[in-house]
Amino acid sequence: MVVSKYSASGNDFVIFHAFLKKDRSEIAKILCDRQNGVGADGLIVILPHEQYDFEWQFYNADGSEAEMCGNGSRAAAHYAYVNELAPKKMQFLTIAGVIEAEVDGDIVESQLTEHKIIKEVGEWKLFDTGVPHLVKIDDINSFNIEEARKLRYEHNANVNVAEVKDGNLYVRTYERGVEDETLACGTGMCASFLFAREQGLVGNEVTVYPKSGEELHIKLKNNRLYFKGKVKNTFITTFNVT
Numbered sequence: 001m002v003v004s005k006y007s008a009s010g011n012d013f014v015i016f017h018a019f020l021k022k023d024r025s026e027i028a029k030i031l032c033d034r035q036n037g038v039g040a041d042g043l044i045v046i047l048p049h050e051q052y053d054f055e056w057q058f059y060n061a062d063g064s065e066a067e068m069c070g071n072g073s074r075a076a077a078h079y080a081y082v083n084e085l086a087p088k089k090m091q092f093l094t095i096a097g098v099i100e101a102e103v104d105g106d107i108v109e110s111q112l113t114e115h116k117i118i119k120e121v122g123e124w125k126l127f128d129t130g131v132p133h134l135v136k137i138d139d140i141n142s143f144n145i146e147e148a149r150k151l152r153y154e155h156n157a158n159v160n161v162a163e164v165k166d167g168n169l170y171v172r173t174y175e176r177g178v179e180d181e182t183l184a185c186g187t188g189m190c191a192s193f194l195f196a197r198e199q200g201l202v203g204n205e206v207t208v209y210p211k212s213g214e215e216l217h218i219k220l221k222n223n224r225l226y227f228k229g230k231v232k233n234t235f236i237t238t239f240n241v242t
């Protein structure tokens with residue numbers, strides 16, 4: 001099979017398109033494996049849809065299906081555009097709802113699904129930005145992988161520590177389904193932005209830096225989150241599925 005590998009700010013994905021919607025949990029594990037597969041944080045499968053430009057299936061590296069993925073939405077939009085599956089400005093369906101995206105060269109902006117606050121857990125706050133994210137505003141160096149892993153299982157959520165420095169937002173994320181810290185997480189950066197904004201640390205727009213150090217932009221307009229940054233199609237390959 002022919003697959004494309006993408007990096008969206010360091011969050012990496014294997015992407016292919018198909019005609020049939022079926023359980024692809026096993027192939028996600030195989031393709032995402034960093035030793036025996038292509039290697040990625042997630043698998044995205046682009047499928048035709050009658051109402052929208054396309055529909056996707058998103059799987060984490062461990063084969064679990066997730067409702068949404070912010071960085072993945074930008075990579076998928078770029079893939080769909082360059083493969084002539086969607087126009088520059090597109091709408092596509094995820095489990096969490098409809099995503100609007102616009103491709104401009106290697107920059108892609110996604111309008112995420114509606115967001116909400118779920119609950120407070122001490123100094124942490126649990127947001128839903130398409131998928132669940134616990135966020136704490138603290139020194140970015142206080143990110144502790146063991147604590148994050150414990151919270152992830154206690155709350156079935158991704159876990160973020162965020163800090164505002166010189167008006168910019170810095171975020172580190174432990175991702176469920178990858179079961180490790182990743183180089184970037186879009187829905188996590190957006191949840192972190194919401195918490196920082198609530199605390200008056202940022203306004204309606206912010207420049208954000210995930211662990212990869214790449215620059216992204218988030219804005220809140222009419223209570224909707226817009227998330228913008230570069231994506232890179234790192235390679236296209238054939239992969240033997242045996």
Ligand SMILES: N[C@@H](CCC[C@H](N)C(=O)O)C(=O)O
Pocket residue numbers: 011060065066068069070071072131132158175176177178184185186187188
């Ligand atoms: N990396 C993604 C989020 C992917 C899903 C997440 N791991 C989950 O299972 O909730 C992003 O960029 O938003």
